[in-house]
Amino acid sequence: MNWLSEYAGWLVPMLVLILLSALFSGSEAALFSLTPRHRRQLSRSGVGGRIADRLLADSERLLSAILFWNLLINMTYFAIASIVAGKLESSVAGGTSVAVLFTAISLLTIIFFSEMLPKSIAVLSPVQASILIAGPLSVAVRVVSPLLPLIKTANMLASRLLWPSFVPENEIDLADIERAVELSTHDAALLQRERMALRSLVEIAETRASELMRPRSKLQLVETPIDRQILFAQTPPGGYAMITDQAGERIIGALGVRMLRPSQLDDVEQLVEPVIYVPWSAPVARVLDQLTENDLSVAVVVDEYGDAIGALSTDRIFRRMLGPEHHQFEELPNAIAIEQVDRDRYRVLGSVSVRQLAKHLQVAIPDESVATVAGFIQRQNERLPRIGDQAPLGDCWLTVVEESEGGLWIEVQRRGDDDDDSDDASPRDIG
Known part of the structure; x- marks a missing residue:
């Protein structure tokens, strides 16, 4: 003491x-x-x-x-x-x-x-x-x-x-990166995969949100308050469940179901994170920047009328950038949005991006202000699409052939030589 x-x-x-x-x-x-x-x-x-x-x-x-x-x-x-x-x-x-x-x-x-x-x-x-x-x-x-x-x-x-001699380095050009990839390995298979990944990174800057999004018809929508039986009844596509308001119309949040731990299953409401809303024409690279800046995982894509037409997650973006050869096969076979039926005939889901379809068909888009194929037909006919409605897209005709709970299905048919003589010609009369 x-x-x-x-x-x-x-x-x-x-x-x-x-x-x-x-x-x-x-x-x-x-x-x-x-x-x-x-x-x-x-x-x-x-x-x-x-x-x-x-x-x-x-x-x-x-x-x-x-x-x-x-x-x-x-x-x-x-x-x-x-x-x-x-x-x-x-x-x-x-x-x-x-x-x-x-x-x-x-x-x-x-x-x-x-x-x-x-x-x-x-x-x-x-x-x-x-x-x-x-x-x-x-x-x-x-x-x-x-x-x-x-x-x-x-x-x-x-x-x-x-450190008197430290100076900032110049930015690396894309050509320098590609040259570095070529010199880094002599494995032809590995070189091909690296080139594909590099090409995907460059394409992301030009890809629009509507081209990469998961269509609304393929999302799992769960109304608030969240019913756990509905939430866990099936694995949501992409691992995210979209949480809507009580009316089931507006998407207000996203829940990463596949990342939930057992201790979190009883309090899922607290784990719902907000979403951001982006226009369908926004570049995917900009969407990724906004998600990263806000520390969020999901962006809701809206069309020219302000309606939610799909969702885009950071997982989907990175999967597209780093695994482009596997991205196109991540959906189930019955969920393929663009299906080739014949040599010059395709079957397309109405929620598909019209820009994506135009790229697939290698035709020009006459109206860049429209997001989806269904919206393009609606703009051409000045009414909600019905079975039999048609619209020209380059040297192709789009025809609504089916309407189901999954959405509209449109048949794409290339026009023949006889049809090219007139811009108003069509393979069949519009009903």
Whole structure:
């Protein structure tokens, strides 16, 4: 007890410094592990959440302040520990062994209680931790703000002195990548697969969402509130179930059913994530950027009338980019949207992208403002498509031949030489 009372004036400040160091270490781990979804949640979490969101708006300033305070606190802590170790070494009751033991305990204590423990807790609950520490951290950042420009300048000068020759590299051209692929292997089969993957990456920039989306008729739609028997009755195509409103008309969320753990099956409502809405003509690369930016998995594709005509997930995009030869076979045989019946005759689902069909037929699209084949026929006839309605597409005739729960089926027939003499000619009268 006499020993504790003698050194209490040093040990109490060391304990306070450990707590302060834990505060700044935990705040760094919590704030900089937040995802975009957590950031949106912060802005709706009261005063503390709004303060944390405001601090993250200038992340460089925030990080500089945290590192400054952490460094200052740790240096002060070790300075006090050195003083106490020196007193213990020179005291009669202590000695060199006691001083070394105290120094080792001091080092392990600050490593565990100021670095490992607070960061582990903060990463487990980053939103709650950010809300709790936002107030004190805001004051700490405001106090050190006048020094931050000086610290930033010192960092810049030090980096230029240590790495004076570092310059940004030029962007790599597509031709350079293809050349690197050719030189990387002598395996013909591997080279072919790498070329195909590279070609798919380039095509994604020109592919529209309507060409790659999964049609609405092929989606599993589940109304809210979610009925688990309906949800788990079958495996949803692509692994995602689309959650609609109570009327079953508007898609309001997506649920990754195939990624659910057994412990999550009783609380699936909390796991439904929002969706974004993109126009049918949006490039797939831009859709992927928006999904990544918002930390979401599914985009709902809408046509020119604002109706949802399909959905596009990040899984589907990456499958198309990295496995193009397998992508076309991922649907069941009876779900093939474009089926060749004869040499110059095809059978097409109405929800298929008219641009995709035009690419398949190698014809030009007269109206780029239409998303689907059914919409194209509707635009040509100025009414909802009926059985027998027709529309010309390049050197082909589109004819509605069947209407079922799965949607409209259109027959595509190439026009003969006799039909090419007149633009108004058709293989049969329109009913």
